[in-house]
Amino acid sequence: MDGEKEIPDFYIMLVEPKYGGNVGAIARAMANFEFKHLYLVNPCNLDDECYARSKHASYILDDAKVFSSFEEAIQDVDYLVATSSIESQNDKRHLRNSVLLEELTDKIYDVDGKIGLVFGREDYGLLNEELSKCDVMLRIPTSKLYLSMNLSHAVSLVLYTLYVKQSFEPQEKRNIGKVEKEKLYMFFSNLLDIIDHPKHKKEKTEVMFRRIMGRAILSKW
Amino acid sequence: MDGEKEIPDFYIMLVEPKYGGNVGAIARAMANFEFKHLYLVNPCNLDDECYARSKHASYILDDAKVFSSFEEAIQDVDYLVATSSIESQNDKRHLRNSVLLEELTDKIYDVDGKIGLVFGREDYGLLNEELSKCDVMLRIPTSKLYLSMNLSHAVSLVLYTLYVKQSFEPQEKRNIGKVEKEKLYMFFSNLLDIIDHPKHKKEKTEVMFRRIMGRAILSKW
Numbered sequence: 001m002d003g004e005k006e007i008p009d010f011y012i013m014l015v016e017p018k019y020g021g022n023v024g025a026i027a028r029a030m031a032n033f034e035f036k037h038l039y040l041v042n043p044c045n046l047d048d049e050c051y052a053r054s055k056h057a058s059y060i061l062d063d064a065k066v067f068s069s070f071e072e073a074i075q076d077v078d079y080l081v082a083t084s085s086i087e088s089q090n091d092k093r094h095l096r097n098s099v100l101l102e103e104l105t106d107k108i109y110d111v112d113g114k115i116g117l118v119f120g121r122e123d124y125g126l127l128n129e130e131l132s133k134c135d136v137m138l139r140i141p142t143s144k145l146y147l148s149m150n151l152s153h154a155v156s157l158v159l160y161t162l163y164v165k166q167s168f169e170p171q172e173k174r175n176i177g178k179v180e181k182e183k184l185y186m187f188f189s190n191l192l193d194i195i196d197h198p199k200h201k202k203e204k205t206e207v208m209f210r211r212i213m214g215r216a217i218l219s220k221w
Numbered sequence: 222m223d224g225e226k227e228i229p230d231f232y233i234m235l236v237e238p239k240y241g242g243n244v245g246a247i248a249r250a251m252a253n254f255e256f257k258h259l260y261l262v263n264p265c266n267l268d269d270e271c272y273a274r275s276k277h278a279s280y281i282l283d284d285a286k287v288f289s290s291f292e293e294a295i296q297d298v299d300y301l302v303a304t305s306s307i308e309s310q311n312d313k314r315h316l317r318n319s320v321l322l323e324e325l326t327d328k329i330y331d332v333d334g335k336i337g338l339v340f341g342r343e344d345y346g347l348l349n350e351e352l353s354k355c356d357v358m359l360r361i362p363t364s365k366l367y368l369s370m371n372l373s374h375a376v377s378l379v380l381y382t383l384y385v386k387q388s389f390e391p392q393e394k395r396n397i398g399k400v401e402k403e404k405l406y407m408f409f410s411n412l413l414d415i416i417d418h419p420k421h422k423k424e425k426t427e428v429m430f431r432r433i434m435g436r437a438i439l440s441k442w
Binding site for chain 2: 021025028031033056057140141142143148149157163164167168
């Protein structure tokens, strides 16, 4: 750690957004809070409504990268933060372990490399298989009576919180990249084999480990 | 001060909003963060788009109070917080003195009574005569390169920040109501007369005093 400040690269990743207006409003919020990388997985048309609502941030739409699958989009991203407003449910709980927005922004600057902020579909959010590929789940605290936020509002809150944190509190950088992280997961996978962990439980246990490590980076590596 | 916690009543006041979609999205954000009072001054039509974007928060639109003037809307509100993204300009500077969102939410719970959160038009915000009636100016930090936010996003950020503050940090209440405040302003006005303050400067000086007191409540009465 050289103590030199470096702002991590954030990638705003929208998975199958349905409304151009939302995508445009998100581009504008990105410009308001100085984010520039927009990744779109199977998006709707970036129509007139989309450009109209982006206002002076149309350059972000022009520069957006479009992918045909989630796997493709996350290929060169080191750390994935998933957002979901869906509450924990029974056996899927390990997928849904979450940190609150304020906790995340306290620690995210410890991560080195490209950080993907992943937002799901307007109606049913992220699929479990998408969630399972993410390192940490982010939860925006909302009323228990009405959890589900407008997509562009959710993005805006996350970007604002990161922007304020970064603007008003100097950050130091550490060095944990994707390669080290994957080595750690590989080690754990081998460990499960060695201790004869039941094959049919292996995948689930690995996801759980990934999730725990995703949370751990938020406290202390 | 009896130490008993009481959440102040917040009134979301939109001055001449132009797009039904924005009003609907704001109603939804209000439900997400447990605000219920919506005041509308000369609003656009609350059209289908408005109701569609409010989703499960149509009850807030149904209960909204509509006013034909700003004066009428603020009549029974004790403390007014104005939001503006416009930067300070020369001689209007005393109108534009502002506190940042985080500062505001740190202290707003000290205010007793009805608090109005005032948001201006999508295109040119609040008029100076409207601003001059407010107790404090709120500024949401945004990029210097692109200051102007989507209206519903701005409201959403303010409500979220208040909600998080209120949900995670217990607040104590104090007792400064509108009557005491107006008495103080009256006293200051009389004082200006007694000291022979030039008549043509009086109104400006009064606004400045109001603004300084508005800020003062945020530190220590």
